[in-house]
Amino acid sequence: MNTKYEEKDKLLIFEITEEIDHHQTEKIRRKMDSEIERYIPKKVVFDFNKVTFMDSAGIGMLIGRYKTVRRLGGKTELINVNQSIKKIFEMCGILKIIPISNKCA
Amino acid sequence: MKSLYENEMKLEFLSKSNNEAFARISVAAFASQLDPTIEELADIKTAVSEAVTNCIIHAYEDREGLITIICKIFANTIMIEIQDNGKGIDDVNMAKEPLFTSKPDLERSGMGFTIMDSFMDELEVESILGLGTKVSMKKIIKKQENNEEEKEPKIFTTFRM
Numbered sequence: 001m002n003t004k005y006e007e008k009d010k011l012l013i014f015e016i017t018e019e020i021d022h023h024q025t026e027k028i029r030r031k032m033d034s035e036i037e038r039y040i041p042k043k044v045v046f047d048f049n050k051v052t053f054m055d056s057a058g059i060g061m062l063i064g065r066y067k068t069v070r071r072l073g074g075k076t077e078l079i080n081v082n083q084s085i086k087k088i089f090e091m092c093g094i095l096k097i098i099p100i101s102n103k104c105a
Numbered sequence: 106m107k108s109l110y111e112n113e114m115k116l117e118f119l120s121k122s123n124n125e126a127f128a129r130i131s132v133a134a135f136a137s138q139l140d141p142t143i144e145e146l147a148d149i150k151t152a153v154s155e156a157v158t159n160c161i162i163h164a165y166e167d168r169e170g171l172i173t174i175i176c177k178i179f180a181n182t183i184m185i186e187i188q189d190n191g192k193g194i195d196d197v198n199m200a201k202e203p204l205f206t207s208k209p210d211l212e213r214s215g216m217g218f219t220i221m222d223s224f225m226d227e228l229e230v231e232s233i234l235g236l237g238t239k240v241s242m243k244k245i246i247k248k249q250e251n252n253e254e255e256k257e258p259k260i261f262t263t264f265r266m
Contacts, residue, residue, distance in 0.1 A: 019126060021122075021125045021126065021154050021158065022122055022125060022158040022161065022162065023122035023123050023125050023126065025212075029212075053129075053147075053150060053151075053154075054151075055151050055154040055155055055158065055220070056155060056158075056213075056214045056215075056216040056217050056220055057158065057213075057214075059214035059216055060211070060212035060213050060214040061212060063212070063214065064212040083144065084143075084144055084147035084148075084151075088151065088220065091216070091219065091220065091223060092214060092216050
């Protein structure tokens with residue numbers, strides 16, 4: 001996973017490069033949480049451009065980060081989501097709380 | 106021994122989380138002989154990943170045990186059975202409910218069975234407390250029109266000769 005932080009907008013971007021399953025989420029979660037606590041961002045963007053696989057472990061992981069970011073007063077957004085991953089997001093209704101943005105980071 | 110099925114395979118591996126990717130990729134590789142679309146293949150991979158993760162987190166609760174996957178192909182259908190000898194599910198119908206999870210502390214979404222059910226054409230769950238759980242899923246791989254056009258004239262020729 002690559003992390004980018006833009007101080008001007010207090011924007012934190014996570015470019016996830018792993019396949020998101022139960023095995024990988026623990027590692028991703030720990031890294032994301034430490035970055036979120038470090039920057040206290042106004043907005044967190046999850047970039048799915050390089051994600052080739054995700055199952056429901058990803059849903060749990062994103063909802064967890066959404067709660068943390070919201071508690072710290074920030075917003076969350078998804079970008080570059082492919083069709084098969086979007087299908088999972090839609091099924092779980094997660095897009096109502098973490099919307100997909102058309103803007104590219 | 107002549108099998109009823111056109112092709113079969115069996116995988117057995119330890120309930121370690123780094124085998125989740127191994128399991129879904131192996132099943133997808135086996136399924137690819139049916140010439141599925143990328144989307145159908147993604148559905149299969151996701152469903153397998155959900156079932157195997159359940160075995161690891163719930164059935165064995167992070168102790169080590171064996172997970173068995175049997176795949177059978179018949180015509181354009183792939184049947185996938187994922188079995189463990191873990192603790193079993195107390196109430197299968199409740200476990201299948203969307204958003205139900207017995208482990209909310211692990212940030213589980215409770216969507217595993219719902220995803221298996223909607224991504225596959227059939228889902229059956231058999232479980233005996235203390236003995237284990239078997240998840241059986243079926244997916245029909247739809248023939249793509251281009252392929253049919255290529256195949257049909259060939260059969261036609263054979264019949265005429």
